[in-house]
Amino acid sequence: MTKLKLGMVGGGQGAFIGGVHRIAARIDDRFDLVAGALSSNPERAAASAAELGIARSYSSYEEMASAEAAMDDGIDAVAIVTPNHMHAGPAIAFLNAGINVICDKPLAATADQAQAIADAAAKSKARFILTHNYTGYPLIRQARAMIARGDLGKIRVIQAEYAQDWLTEAADPANKQAEWRTDPAKAGGGAIGDIGTHAFNLLSFVSGLKTEALLAELHSMVDGRAVDDNAHILLKMQGGARGMLWASQVAVGKENGLSLRIYGDKGSIEWGQENPNVMQFARFGEPKQIITRGGAGLGGAAGQWTRIPPGHPEGYLEAFATIYADAADVIQGKADGSLLPTLSDGLDGMWFIRACQQSQAGGNVWIAK
Amino acid sequence: MTKLKLGMVGGGQGAFIGGVHRIAARIDDRFDLVAGALSSNPERAAASAAELGIARSYSSYEEMASAEAAMDDGIDAVAIVTPNHMHAGPAIAFLNAGINVICDKPLAATADQAQAIADAAAKSKARFILTHNYTGYPLIRQARAMIARGDLGKIRVIQAEYAQDWLTEAADPANKQAEWRTDPAKAGGGAIGDIGTHAFNLLSFVSGLKTEALLAELHSMVDGRAVDDNAHILLKMQGGARGMLWASQVAVGKENGLSLRIYGDKGSIEWGQENPNVMQFARFGEPKQIITRGGAGLGGAAGQWTRIPPGHPEGYLEAFATIYADAADVIQGKADGSLLPTLSDGLDGMWFIRACQQSQAGGNVWIAK
């Protein structure tokens, strides 16, 4: 099987999510990482590339985009793993160069940046893929399929939450991850952008329903913090469903508590990210079922996105890898990638952040989409 | 130990909560049930009393109140276990007769009824106790004590929910329990009254914080249902804490899913009613602890409200019995009953129902208390 050539922007020494993308790209052996502009600091970029054994290191993404586009064996895709406010620059550069983009979420730090990416994508032949990685979990995809075929009946209520505790106290200025995530100009939002967008994306992905309006109450629980760290959000969904979404980075005891519960008039599902190989499924009037990833009686629905037998837990990295494997399929024309998060999801996420802020500014009023 | 003489209004054949009150009153052997007006139907009242071996059966609560008050060995307390709209009549009659009242929740079906009870209580020497039975769970009381002494630090976020599924479909007209609970005139509210008031009471009881304002989005998911069956509520609490409360009777797969999670700046607790002998407690920066009822290392905090050793599960009936045992202590002057839910809690619950309805009517706006 021919492997694709991958480049990376961001992800140098001291970064977090870049390393995750690299493992994800390796797991299914569909990509070779051959080029990078790993840091905006040229020395760090070169040192990082050497450490990772990346053959072609560039000191800027602009240089990389034009050089790679000009090569016969230039990269097939670029992974953009910079902080939010630095997505738009490289995304547009590579889209303009005709190189497929795999971009971390949220789409951008501002609506203007997001729109600029959208404009570039509209003119480009290249694909734009957003790594809402939680959509790669096999049971999440199975839940989506179950709802689509009617197992839950008409959806009535959605309860989503994404709670962490790592910002319980004022962040250490030396914590690079916390620094940009709590700077409004760089992040574009606090908990709502960093994690709320994941929950918001996931509930639509699984339920198949778009949000029609939201009402948000944002709060910053830590003195001096410039962005929200706790958000309580009400949702009106298509078809009359109602939802609640809680996003928090000050919920003591929560590590990465993303969970999703969906109730229809015939059934329900409940799933949590921290033990992602298990899902509860209830049909009204019957005992609950414990659905396991690839497990008994499922007809293989989740099995297609899994590598090992049931009972052998897969995790976060495998779900992320599935996004990369799907991306490879799409780039190679082997699949249409209908499950892959796209620019449209990214724009929805930008709307979510902005609508939350508008609702808060207006005194917690409904903002229609 | 001298036992108290108990009477009961309501709770005849076909009723549900009356039987629960009777078991609760028996478990700790503090009461003898000696009198009753068990049904508004005189034949059913007599037959029910005979079946239960209750010596003095009355055909109306008015008759019972005056007769018992006139006896030397009349009842010390009456349990009122009628539907919501029939609380005020007997409550006022017994308060006027100087007989202590143990009343099921919510306080009443309307604000006027509630006020009338409050007026009667103000003039009476008798005590008024409301059976917010979930406050009788040992770990709930321990959580309250932990928060009061600062184990969680300053409270920031409260997540409460009470979800059931028994009204997922339109109720069978023959279901007596469903009939009055879905009739606005008899119940005063739907899910918000029947179960939402419990969650609302519990979060205040445990956190020690009063609600300052709420914003509610009420919905009736079943065609033709006249009361709410799903409610999404935002809370502003004393001291800046923020809360969410979900009450639902259409959440498929939920039996009696009352849960409470409270997050402070130093710690958190998480508890669910269906396995009430276990609570999770996290201190920021330390591994979570599993607190068990009366278990190791607790200093006996919960042990005073429990009958059997840790690992021997107590349940709903024992928690309810603790309310009765506390009531006995108060009536006998052995304790001040500071943990017992009172008229004030009942009035708070009435405010909760009304404020939810006002918020909904106003387009989901904040209602201050």
Added chain:
Amino acid sequence: MTKLKLGMVGGGQGAFIGGVHRIAARIDDRFDLVAGALSSNPERAAASAAELGIARSYSSYEEMASAEAAMDDGIDAVAIVTPNHMHAGPAIAFLNAGINVICDKPLAATADQAQAIADAAAKSKARFILTHNYTGYPLIRQARAMIARGDLGKIRVIQAEYAQDWLTEAADPANKQAEWRTDPAKAGGGAIGDIGTHAFNLLSFVSGLKTEALLAELHSMVDGRAVDDNAHILLKMQGGARGMLWASQVAVGKENGLSLRIYGDKGSIEWGQENPNVMQFARFGEPKQIITRGGAGLGGAAGQWTRIPPGHPEGYLEAFATIYADAADVIQGKADGSLLPTLSDGLDGMWFIRACQQSQAGGNVWIAK
């Protein structure tokens, strides 16, 4: 409904299990406790009776048996809640007096005592009921019914355990409960007698299979302890099933960890006593089901032994009360009590203790029944 008159032997001040029996007898309102010989110490007996409001207090069980038998309204049944080595005396006295006996487990401290009880029972018209209280849990009875009707197919493997940690360290001499339980003459065995017999009884009750042989490795982990505190036991059951049983009182972190897992060629069940309202049921090739007490889709099997709706947890005391309610039915001739543990179960338990000790003495060899 006519209530039965109950007496009690043992259970005075400082005792544990007597109080449990009294609550259990009260919960379903089938008994009035009217007589007692609550302690072998006459002053304590009288004081305990006064404290409990028991009308007729005796200073010895012999006196009580003859006096009650001679009365027109003497007791219908006696609860024997003394330490193991003091079961035989009162049991025989009351059986000889024609009074029904409800006796705590294990049957006795020695085989001779057990045989003497059996002889007395054979000559008496009275019933002998042994309080293997865990058989009163609704889901345990439902599991038994499911296996009897073939839901699990042919039973292959049974995994039972009963682990506690309260004897992790050498017992405080002042701990009355620990004192007699670690004295071979009074207890007849250590962990195998105190808790192992419960697990042994339960696995037969649920599976419907008798044990044909066992092999036991007994150990005393605490220096100076005269009885076993940890036992590893292999079982050969009827029909070729194989079992393991672990009983321990030194398993740090275990409160009252009685659990039972049974695997057949078509299905399995898994249940634990500390959260007794839930059971897992698997059919081969299908997702596991979560069976709740009285919950959806069960056809009411467990519902007949439960008092409150699913989701409202019942516990240890209610399961114990079901034994008492069944006993009342049997004594009043309303039911045949086919689920009640009897003398035969008690003798099986005595065989279990002795066989474990013989297996150990012989170097961990099989002992056939």
Added chain:
Amino acid sequence: MTKLKLGMVGGGQGAFIGGVHRIAARIDDRFDLVAGALSSNPERAAASAAELGIARSYSSYEEMASAEAAMDDGIDAVAIVTPNHMHAGPAIAFLNAGINVICDKPLAATADQAQAIADAAAKSKARFILTHNYTGYPLIRQARAMIARGDLGKIRVIQAEYAQDWLTEAADPANKQAEWRTDPAKAGGGAIGDIGTHAFNLLSFVSGLKTEALLAELHSMVDGRAVDDNAHILLKMQGGARGMLWASQVAVGKENGLSLRIYGDKGSIEWGQENPNVMQFARFGEPKQIITRGGAGLGGAAGQWTRIPPGHPEGYLEAFATIYADAADVIQGKADGSLLPTLSDGLDGMWFIRACQQSQAGGNVWIAK
């Protein structure tokens, strides 16, 4: 960082564990897979290599061993992923050629084969690493460290189990995985070899204690099956600890139920493989703690073997990858590999299989080591 060159024997089309080894070798980017003898069938070997993009494909392991040893840039290590009875041949060939061996478990199908591998290893400068992959789980390593430093005190009781259900029914002859695993000549044992050896290895790895004797009761629950599919085993460990081990492939509802519980005189740990990011830790007299992988308050003990933050679940593949990463460190001289399973563990596993069979043959007697 220089990458190592890896070869593979076995793991062609239709195989299972080969694919797992390849992912494991890729995750941390320490190996390039450059050579293979992927099948004993030359056509399948070539086709498999082509499909995987492996540059150098050999039609036999003998040819591969000599050719690679003769190359300047020959492989640094070979992964042997054949059925058990085909481990010895290639292991010896590569050891003789001076090439490091990473071999799947158990070591071999017979004692003679195992001894031959041991002899070859003794004469070779190459390392021999056995993939007892479950020792790569971060919390397993942390548990080992906790016990080593005395957190649990003196170990008293070990409860280990490894239960699956995939052989509940007679295996389909077309199931390649089942075919050789149920053939005594190819597998050397049934459940005891395939999964029992993992549990046996793991309990020693974590407790730090060797087994001194075992007593096993083996059973074949499925008609016509030639190997054991259910095993009940008693253990005597160093220092007086006692253990039970249950291995089963007919436990309906169990997917890959490997669990380990260890009790000392001061504390205990409980861990299960299916949700491997969580472990319970109890100190006597204190509430239980929930230890999470890399989570709060652990001092980083598990963090060194993990790639992503707590709450982001790692799974089976990452644990397997840790074995490969450790192997790379050892081969490159960067670490001593003290945690890596070795030949000695393999020989212990062979003893375990043989001792179980001898114990069974002798009527379930103790077999000393």
